[in-house]
Amino acid sequence: MVPYRSRPRAICIDLVKTLLTEDQAVPDTVLIARKHSASGGFHLSRRGAEIWQAAGDAGLPTVVVTDLSGPQLDTAIEALPCDPDLVVVSEAADTNDDRSVALERVARDLRMNATDILYVGDAKGSDITAPHSVGMRTCAGDEAVRQVQLLDNRRRYQLLSYNFSDDVELVHTVLLPLDLSVGEAGDLEFLRRHSHFVFDTVLIVEGLVATSGFGMKAIEKAAAGNSLILYSAAGFDETLDLAEIVRERLHRMKHGGAERLILVHAENREEADHHNIVAIAEHLGYEVELRTWKTLMSQFEQDHICKT
Secondary structure (H helix, E strand, O other): OOOOOOOOOEEEEEHHHHHEEOOOOOOOOOOOOOOOHHHOOOEEOHHHHHHHHHHHHHOOOEEEEEOOOHHHHHHHHHOOOOOOOEEEEOOOOOOHHHHHHHHHHHHHHHOOOHHHEEEEOOOOOOOOHHHHHHOOEEEOOOHHHHHHHOOOHHHHHHHHHOOOOOOOOOOOEEEEEOOOOHHHHOOHHHHHHHHHHOOOEEEEEEOOEOOOOHHHHHHHHHHOOOOEEEEEOOOOOOOOOHHHHHHHHHHHHHHOOOOEEEEEEOOOHHHOOOOOHHHHHHHHOOEEEEEEHHHHHHHHHHOOOOOO
16 A cells, blocks of 8 residues: 655745845736735735645645734735744844744644644745744745645545545545534634644535534535535445444544544534444544544633734
């Protein structure tokens, strides 16, 4: 079996070196993202625009790190097409040690392992020493745009559904509902805004849950743009074993890099896993969590991400 590396959980980018140009005279090759950016001295470069678009298509949390502050920082952020999920401001990074401290803070603020964060370096690859030192994955130079584009949710759906590819990181955390009582979760808009910090794929297995109604629509809305939904149908053959269907799909996703499985259920935990999915997943090598919709929402509240 080909060993696939799991999908990164977030993308980290240097705000000025990788995304922006500080030239006051805007060349024809530069895309101006917002109407006020032209007067502020910061403009989105063409390479930066491609990276930003690809990061958005991947649906992953996007972090920018910078040593700018005050009005300069506000102007630079305004040059982006939209706000990042997190801004980490460091002291002036004169050494790799200085930058390493800022990058360690990125992982800490995201509550993620550094190894699960992809750092996108500048065009010359001159800024990847510090990310390497804290354990982040890195890409830089001409290959950076292509590598981020390979994380695109649309491409990922095709590969997970049909054929794998050696150069694509497909899955990290799978959300598998054992019921669709998402009305218990409270603010579904809050779920939609923060779900991509916790899972990147939703696996819906017909037979475990009803694939119609309010719950299904709520899940689709929550995952839209941030993660993808994969369906596994039991079909019309009543002899098919639901547990075997789940095992086959989880095995396929594990082959695609999945490391973590979150089983979401209603309040009655004793009756939640009567197909013994926990044992199946653990046997396949997953780290497994069994949570209610309410406790899943409490995790979002603890992991609330904002500009710092």
